[in-house]
Amino acid sequence: MNVFKKYKIKHIFFGAFSIFMTVVFLVITLVTYHISANEMVKTTTEYQQRSLQLLSADLNSRLKSIEDYSIVLARQQNFREVIRGNVEHSQQQSLTNDFSNIVYSVPALHSIEVYTWYPPLDNINYPVRYNILSMVREKEWFPNLDSVLYEWIGERKVDTIAGEQTVISYGRIINTTRGNLQAILILNLDPVILQGWLFQYSTSADLVLLDSEGIILSSTGSQEIGDDYYQDILELVRNNETNNYVEDEGDLIVASTLPTNDWVVMEITPYEDIIEGSRLMAVTLIIIGLIAFMFALIVNYLLTKRFTDPILQLVHAMKNYRLNDKKDTLPSDYKNEFGQLFKGYRDLITRSESLHNSLMEQSKRKREAEIKALQANINPHFLYNTLDQLNWSAIEHGYQDMSHMLELLGKMLRIGLSKGESIITLGDEIKYLHYYLQLQKIEKGEFFEYEIDVPEHLLIFYIPKLTFQPFVENSIIHGFRGRRKGKVQLKVRDEKEHLLIEINDNGVGFQSLTKNSSQDTGGYGITNVIERFNAYFGNHASINITNREEGGTAVLLRIPKVLDRENIEKYTD
Structure with a gap:
């Protein structure tokens, strides 16, 4: 069914123009929303990756200082004498006091544990605790530590005067000169201090610190220490070698690995928060578009009425024409094409009227073809002119490298377009490269x-x-x-x-x-x-x-x- 043959011209003209404006408006809104959302996600990801790298370096430096403390403590002569079991009670008490002073002077330290064959009998001094070395074989963390001699063993529960508390532990094995196990020194890190380090980076971002097994060590959100919720996500991040980020259940998760201990710090951002600006832009575009659309509809209606009323008058006159009927109902004040049509009708020159309409239709099609041809030529020309303007702007501002890069890009585009040719000379290909x-x-x-x-x-x-x-x-x-x-x-x-x-x-x-x-x-x-x-x-x-x-x-x-x-x-x- 041909709608141009069935419906009235004013309805077709008004409807077609309205549909065209609706489609253009929807396409612009959707494309703008999609591009802006993707750009916001990309920009947010790049910013978070750079920031997390800085945070990882800072955390790594802080944790490295704890490791250095363990080396200093393990090398103390008094400590060496105590773990050999050949010292007096006063020396044991002196070692306990020294270790306690270290804990009190280093805010990050929660406590120190020493596993030795000769623990002091009055083992009640907090924050330094002594345990018999034979008990360590029963600990689930000992096999991993035994294989590497020193390691961050992650989240643990320890008994304190205030009850059982969660700590993050770093262990170091001390062997005799013959390689026999002599003692184990464990430095416990306060999770609250670790959380404070994360808050120093950002009080608004949702940061999570995971150990190498994906266990939560600290977070600035509602995540519980010791939870393994992010194990699967950690595997996805590690497998995603090119980007180091994943999207999970509506969240954008960006991660960075601490260089020395394979811990991972992640920043979790709801996807909805990232694209909120894009949604606001889309809503704004919709509101502005609707206002413009209503205004355009009114203008379209008035123009349609202006263009179709004379035609309707002519159609009405033709329908009511009778042979030898000299009654003239058409207006005589039109000086444009409608006036010519009315004059032709008055003179009863049907053939001339048909020829006139044919010429008008051909002229309209010719103009449309010329406009399309001009538009096809404008696109590359506009691109080259735009690059040229950017180049001159860079030169004026003294950005010589940028100017040179724009110039090279323009040359690449000219060869790349190649007037639509897909085959070029080796010389042009070498120039492009x-x-x-x-x-x-x-x-x-x-x-x-x-x-x-x-x-x-x-x-x-x-x-x-x-x-x-x-x-x-x-x-x-x-x-x-x-x-x-x-x-x-x-x-x-x-x-x-x-x-x-x-x-x-x-x-x-x-x-x-x-x-x-x-x-x-x-x-x-x-x-x-x-x-x-x-x-x-x-x-x-x-x-x-x-x-x-x-x-x-x-x-x-x-x-x-x-x-x-x-x-x-x-x-x-």
């Missing part, structure tokens, strides 16, 4: 080097666009991860009817790079190159990726020589 490597050089400085060796007579041959960049990007983003310096080399050689391209780097190697290739840009880019090679050249081209003996990745591309982009299809099987 050179601009990309210059951008990386600006960012990484002396820590990045590259070398391009291409004989000049090979630059005229055609290859698929964006062939080299995915391999080079994979080397830079993944191959040099964790390395201070990196170098990429590209060589092109002539082999009879083929071009041989070598792309080498001194990174970590191909196996580690492709471990999660389905999740990274490099993996998709390389897959895209392989698919395009298969589409253009079939079995006449090949891609070989191997690990270099001296370290890094070697990529060998073999491509047929093509002097005319029109003849590239002959290679397809």
Whole structure:
């Protein structure tokens, strides 16, 4: 059913324009909400990751000081004499007083426990407690400590004058010169102090500190110490090597590992809190849009009525026309196309009226086609002009590196667009890669080097666009991860009817790079190159990726020589 033939023009005009405005409004609102929400999540994640790294370093430093205290205490001569059991009661009491003073002077320390074969008989001095060493074999934490000699053994319950309390313990084993177990020194950390360290970072963020097993050691929220609720989430975070964050039940969880003891500090942020700004923006857009939409509907209705009333008058006159009936009901004050239509009708020149309507329709279609053509040409031109304006703005403000990067990006875009062509010369492909490597050089400085060796007579041959960049990007983003310096080399050689391209780097190697290739840009880019090679050249081209003996990745591309982009299809099987 053709609605243009069934319904009145004013209804079609008004309805179509209203539907168009509704669709545009909904698309703009949804796209804006989606983009802003994603950007807020991305920005929040990056900020929290940087902040948690600082917090991890601070916590690690504080915990390291506790470990240093254990070394100092274990090396005290008086302590060594006491655990050998050949001292007087006064020396034992002196050691207890020394240890107690350490606990009182270090706010983070809750108490000290000593397991020895010769504990003092009057073992009632708090915060220093002595226990018989034979009891330690029954403790669930002893096997782990026995295998490493010193370790954070996590959350424990200890008896105090005030009753049983929770502490975070660090243990150190002391052996005799013959390697026999002589004593165990345990420093207990006060969880309240540990929680205070977290609150020093933020009083509003929900922070959780986990040990290596995923047990909660401290938190700024309602989580209980000793709970293992986050064990599964900790595994997800550790497996998510590229991002170090996960989304769980509406929460964004960002984590950072303490370098020395494999503890993990996590910041938990409700997803709803992150996107609250996006929702507010969406609601604001909806309110503004509804007001604008109502105003547009009114304007649309008035315009529709203005445009359709004369037509309705003409239609009414035509329906009521009778032969030799000279009655003229049409207005005579129209000076535009409607006036011409009315004049044609008055003169009873039906053919002229039909021709006029036909010409008007053709003119309308021609204008629409010209507007579409102009819009198609404006988009790349607008992009280049915008980059040029940004470049001049950077130059005026003295941002030379930014200016250079914008200039390189503009050059890359011109080659990348290539007037819609998917096949370009090797020379243009080398230029594109050179601009990309210059951008990386600006960012990484002396820590990045590259070398391009291409004989000049090979630059005229055609290859698929964006062939080299995915391999080079994979080397830079993944191959040099964790390395201070990196170098990429590209060589092109002539082999009879083929071009041989070598792309080498001194990174970590191909196996580690492709471990999660389905999740990274490099993996998709390389897959895209392989698919395009298969589409253009079939079995006449090949891609070989191997690990270099001296370290890094070697990529060998073999491509047929093509002097005319029109003849590239002959290679397809």
